[in-house]
Amino acid sequence: MTRTHQARLRRSVMAATAALAVTAGVVAAAPDSASAQTTPKLDLIAATNSLTLDSWKEDPGVYLDLGTYLTAEGGPFELKVTRKSYKDPIVAKQIIHDGDKTTSKALPAGLVKDFSGLPDFAQISVTDTNRKVVLNRAEKYCPNNAAGRIDPEGPSKSKYPEGCSPNAFTLGSVWGVEKGWASNTYAGFDSEPVKLAPGKYTAKVTVNKKYRDLFGISSKPQIIKVTVVERSWEDEGAGMRNKGAASGHSGHDMSAMKGMAGHGSMRPKAPAAPTSGAIPSYNVGHGPLIPAPPALPWALKKSTLRSAVAPVGDGPGRTDGSRQAPGAEPNAKRPTGKASVPDVPKPDLRSLPAYGIQISDGDQDVKGKDYLAFSANVWNAGPAQLVVDGFRKPGAKLMDAYQYFYDADGKQIGYTPTGTMEWDPRPGHVHWHFTDFASYRLLKADQQEQVRSGKEAFCLANTDAVDYTVKNANWHPGNTDLSTACGQENSISVREVLDVGSGDTYTQDLPGQSFDITNLANGTYYIQVLANPENRLKETSLTNNSALRKVVLGGKPGARTVKVPAHDLVNSN
Numbered sequence: 001m002t003r004t005h006q007a008r009l010r011r012s013v014m015a016a017t018a019a020l021a022v023t024a025g026v027v028a029a030a031p032d033s034a035s036a037q038t039t040p041k042l043d044l045i046a047a048t049n050s051l052t053l054d055s056w057k058e059d060p061g062v063y064l065d066l067g068t069y070l071t072a073e074g075g076p077f078e079l080k081v082t083r084k085s086y087k088d089p090i091v092a093k094q095i096i097h098d099g100d101k102t103t104s105k106a107l108p109a110g111l112v113k114d115f116s117g118l119p120d121f122a123q124i125s126v127t128d129t130n131r132k133v134v135l136n137r138a139e140k141y142c143p144n145n146a147a148g149r150i151d152p153e154g155p156s157k158s159k160y161p162e163g164c165s166p167n168a169f170t171l172g173s174v175w176g177v178e179k180g181w182a183s184n185t186y187a188g189f190d191s192e193p194v195k196l197a198p199g200k201y202t203a204k205v206t207v208n209k210k211y212r213d214l215f216g217i218s219s220k221p222q223i224i225k226v227t228v229v230e231r232s233w234e235d236e237g238a239g240m241r242n243k244g245a246a247s248g249h250s251g252h253d254m255s256a257m258k259g260m261a262g263h264g265s266m267r268p269k270a271p272a273a274p275t276s277g278a279i280p281s282y283n284v285g286h287g288p289l290i291p292a293p294p295a296l297p298w299a300l301k302k303s304t305l306r307s308a309v310a311p312v313g314d315g316p317g318r319t320d321g322s323r324q325a326p327g328a329e330p331n332a333k334r335p336t337g338k339a340s341v342p343d344v345p346k347p348d349l350r351s352l353p354a355y356g357i358q359i360s361d362g363d364q365d366v367k368g369k370d371y372l373a374f375s376a377n378v379w380n381a382g383p384a385q386l387v388v389d390g391f392r393k394p395g396a397k398l399m400d401a402y403q404y405f406y407d408a409d410g411k412q413i414g415y416t417p418t419g420t421m422e423w424d425p426r427p428g429h430v431h432w433h434f435t436d437f438a439s440y441r442l443l444k445a446d447q448q449e450q451v452r453s454g455k456e457a458f459c460l461a462n463t464d465a466v467d468y469t470v471k472n473a474n475w476h477p478g479n480t481d482l483s484t485a486c487g488q489e490n491s492i493s494v495r496e497v498l499d500v501g502s503g504d505t506y507t508q509d510l511p512g513q514s515f516d517i518t519n520l521a522n523g524t525y526y527i528q529v530l531a532n533p534e535n536r537l538k539e540t541s542l543t544n545n546s547a548l549r550k551v552v553l554g555g556k557p558g559a560r561t562v563k564v565p566a567h568d569l570v571n572s573n
Contacts, residue, residue, distance in 0.1 A: 039096050040075040042217045044068060044207050045182065050225040053196075057232045061193025064124060066224050068205045069182035070141070070217075071150060077143060077215070078160070078176040080104070081112055082469055086169070086353075086568035090114065094215075107214070115170040117142035121211055122185045125204045126196070126226070134201070135194055138208060139187040143175040147183040154180020161475040165465045166190075167377070167505070168572035169352040172469035201226040331493070334391035335402060335415045341538050342414040344405050345472075347386040347498065348540035351438070351529040351547035352377040352466065353567050356507060359560050360514060370560040371514040372551070378438045378531040379466040379503025381544075382473065386498040386537065388434055388460070390421035392491070398422055399494065401434060403537055418536045421496075423489055424459075432487040432494045433459055438506075439533035442515045443526040443548070450525065459486035462502035473501030522554050 047067035055062045070077070078095040092112040093104045113119055121141035127133050142164035149156070160176035177183045185205070206221040356375035380386055384406065390399030399421040405414040421432045437460065444450045462477035477499040487494035498504060515527075531545040539545075555561035564573040 039098070040072040040077045040177075040179065042077055042215050043071045043073070044185070044205070044217065044220070044222055045071055046205070046222040046224055049223065050227070052227045052229055055196060055198065055228050055230045057230065057234075059193075060195065062196045062228055063193050064126075064139075064191060064203070065184075065186040066124070066203050066205055066222075066226070068122070068185045068222050068224075070143070070177060070185055070207075071182040072177040072179055073151070074179065076160075076176055076179045078174070079107070079143065080172075080174055080469065081115060082172040086570050089569065111210075114168070115165045115173045116140060116190060117164045117175075117187070118211065120208055122187075123206045123208050126194075127202050127204075129200050134196065139185075140190055141185050141187065143177050143183050145184045145186065145188065147177060147181050149178075149180055150182045151180030154178060159475065161465055161468055163465070167352075167464050167466065167503075168355060168570050169377070169567075170465070171467035173465065174468050174475065196228045198228050198230045201228065331389055331404075331412075331495075334389075334400065334493075339402075339416045340414045341416050342405050342407075344407050344413065345382070345384040346405065346538055346540050347384050347500070348381040348544070349378055349386065349498075349531040349537065350381050350544045351531045352379065352503065353547045353549040353570075354440075354527040354529055355549070355573055357527065357549070357551060357562060357564050357573055359555075359562050368518065368558060369516065370518045370557065372442065372517050372527075372553075372562060373507070373514040374440075374527055374549075375505055375507045376438070376440055376527075376529040377464055377466070377503040377505040378498075378529065379464070380498045380500055381467065381470050381540075382500035383471045383540070385474075385500060386460070388418060388496050388537075390432060390434070390487075390494040390496070392493065399432065405538075416538060418538075419534075421494060425489070432491065432496075434496055436534050436536055437532070439530045440515075441528040441530065442517075443528050445524040445526075447526055447548070450520065460496035460498045461486070461504055462497075462499050463505045464503045466501060466503040468501045470501050474499040475501075477502050517553060517560060518557065520553060523552070525551050525553060527551060 045068070047069065051067060053062050053064070075097065078097070079092055080095055081090060081092045083090045089109070090112055091109070092107040094107065096103045096105065111118075117140040119140045120138035122139050124135065124137055124139060125133060126135035144161050144163050147158055147160075155178050158176075158178045158181060160178065161174060164175060165173055203224045203226050204221050205224070206219070207217045209219075211217060212219055354374040354376050356373075358373050360371045360373040361369065387404045387406075388401050389404060390401050392399045400417065401419045401421050402415045403418040404412055405416075407413050419435050421434050424433050442450050467473065468475055478497070486496060526548045529547045529549075532539065532542070533545075535542060549567060550565050552563040552565070553560060554563065566572075
């Protein structure tokens with residue numbers, strides 16, 4: 001993960017993951033007749049009419065999580081967002097469930113521009129005590145943001161995914177607010193902090209007219225009294241040190257926290273402020289994510305929403321800064337009998353084009369060296385999960401890996417050997433890697449191999465929701481982290497799963513992972529992301545495992561440049 005991306009995630013850390021815990025393994029499906037739904041009635045509400053926001057000296061700016069929510073009553077609010085390919089525009093439609101009948105209503109062409117949410121949904125105006133407008137801006141809204149039940153008769157769990165995908169190469173998403181639930185309108189990752197001096201303010205939040213007309217939302221604005229308080233990381237750190245010294249424990253000594261940011265020496269940001277938690281839960285690029293705050297109370301419309309202060313950065317049990325999730329349980333013993341590959345649904349591994357491409361010094365300040373860093377994602381188009389178990393012989397350094405197969409009822413009916421797993425003790429890893437999952441190569445203009453990345457071993461995790469409209473897509477994958485899901489050094493066995501519809505992003509930014517371009521001539525090249533390079537894993541198809549992204553190298557040694565042309569209609573890096 002690049003330091004720039006890490007810093008952005010930390011600046012956004014005041015927004016936590018989704019508010020209500022979900023159960024892994026739930027497969028997306030239309031509601032049955034027993035849970036008949038109708039066209040929803042939508043309203044904008046506020047959890048409180050007054051709140052305090054923090055402004056940190058070391059990270060100037062205030063994050064405008066104002067505690068406003070969109071409620072859905074009478075039926076769920078559901079949107080389906082898709083594109084046929086990267087050459088086709090994104091289209092969106094509202095799905096309306098009425099008993100056993102399902103209808104759809106197309107949203108205006110061009111309204112939804114990406115998969116991160118509805119653009120310019122909420123309008124925020126902030127005035128000071130002199131009634132002077134100090135801020136007026138629109139923000140996007142992801143219906144899958146932090147949500148909770150506000151009606152005791154509403155479903156106990158939301159069937160909708162957590163968060164909207166920020167990945168530019170997403171292919172399909174489902175957004176929704178359950179009947180009797182409310183979803184935070186705060187934009188999270190896409191909400192930049194604002195400059196507000198300490199003091200008193202009044203914030204007004206409304207839904208922009210085009211959405212009020214489209215979805216029948218009330219035009220009533222929500223008014224929130226805001227107090228901005230300035231805080232300092234140094235003051236917080238001193239308080240924590242004093243507390244630790246007084247109690248006889250090292251506590252959270254700041255010196256012990258250095259280097260916990262994945263790649264090094266960057267000082268952790270200030271502790272997260274209380275929040276309702278409106279950011280995607282998907283751990284893009286294995287970056288920092290924080291535990292979920294409490295769910296919304298039933299008395300939301302009449303009382304202040306309570307939240308917990310969330311920890312920041314890496315720590316025990318939070319390898320790579322990722323949130324903890326229960327690791328999938330492997331088989332108790334290695335398989336016996338003859339291996340077989342039954343005729344049942346299998347996973348379909350596909351590669352996304354590389355992104356986040358930039359010139360790097362390898363994060364090592366290596367004099368005279370130039371590297372091409374990038375992010376890559378391999379995802380599973382299904383219709384079956386990729387399930388790989390590793391088994392360790394006592395005293396062995398490697399685990400033997402096996403791929404497992406299941407019938408339509410979920411019964412295990414076959415397995416086949418598929419390589420090994422190895423323990424990676426390096427900071428920012430500290431988990432078991434499945435070998436030969438993917439390969440990365442830099443190809444010349446004639447698409448012949450020029451440089452190969454040394455990174456070919458991975459801990460599988462469902463970091464990105466790539467296409468939740470494919471058959472059997474699991475909207476609530478369980479292992480979205482890297483710590484518990486990928487074992488410990490003393491593990492005797494490990495299960496790693498890549499669920500249907502999800503992908504696993506890795507950022508190649510260290511020497512041996514990124515491409516050494518020091519001695520390469522300027523010109524056109526292609527970054528190839530290749531899934532299942534040795535064809536050891538059994539798939540639905542092996543014809544769609546490769547993706548290419550064009551890059552143009554320029555500049556001089558020590559000051560190389562890279563241009564990344566658009567990939568069809570995706571003009572994003």
